[in-house]
Amino acid sequence: MAPHDDSPDLGELFHAAFRGLRRTWAEQLAPWELTPHQWRALMTLMRHRPEAGPCDVRLKDLAERLRIAPRSATEVVDQLETKGLVRRDPDPTDRRATLIVPTEAGLELYNSIRIERRDKSNEYFARLGDEDRAELARILDQLRG
Numbered sequence: 001m002a003p004h005d006d007s008p009d010l011g012e013l014f015h016a017a018f019r020g021l022r023r024t025w026a027e028q029l030a031p032w033e034l035t036p037h038q039w040r041a042l043m044t045l046m047r048h049r050p051e052a053g054p055c056d057v058r059l060k061d062l063a064e065r066l067r068i069a070p071r072s073a074t075e076v077v078d079q080l081e082t083k084g085l086v087r088r089d090p091d092p093t094d095r096r097a098t099l100i101v102p103t104e105a106g107l108e109l110y111n112s113i114r115i116e117r118r119d120k121s122n123e124y125f126a127r128l129g130d131e132d133r134a135e136l137a138r139i140l141d142q143l144r145g
Contacts, residue, residue: 021124028116032109033083039113040066041076042085045102046110056099058091085109 029039044065045057057065063073077100080086085106091097102110125133 021121024120024124025117028120029113032113034109034113035079037066037076038080038083038085041073041080042102042106042110043114045086045100046107056089056091056101058097059100060097062100080106 025039026036029036034042041062044062059073059077060070062077063070066073066076068076077086077088081088085103087101087103089099089101091099125136128136
């Protein structure tokens with residue numbers, strides 16, 4: 001039998017802290033009438049783009065990046081398209097494929113939400129001192145690996 005270990009469970013502490021931050025995210029998206037799934041899809045399109053602008057992503061690639069079934073990705077893209085945030089374009093290299101392209105409205109919304117979320121994250125982490133925030137950033141960057 002292993003000796004009793006009183007050290008904190010880092011996984012549990014991390015999940016508890018993340019849940020606190022995540023709770024506010026759904027509330028932040030409400031004014032824009034976006035669900036967390038829609039936001040993740042829009043964010044994924046924006047994060048996987050070349051420096052010159054948004055990246056055109058095939059639907060199947062978006063599903064893989066979101067780790068969801070292609071059918072679920074189709075539903076999310078349908079919702080974003082209805083809101084005018086993305087459009088579907090034919091893939092010029094493969095006529096069977098469709099590219100998901102953020103619209104100008106999608107780009108503007110993404111930037112607005114990203115700024116709001118950064119502000120809320122800064123509020124959330126403000127309870128930590130400057131040194132603790134720097135150390136947490138260093139550790140999280142190391143774990144991101």
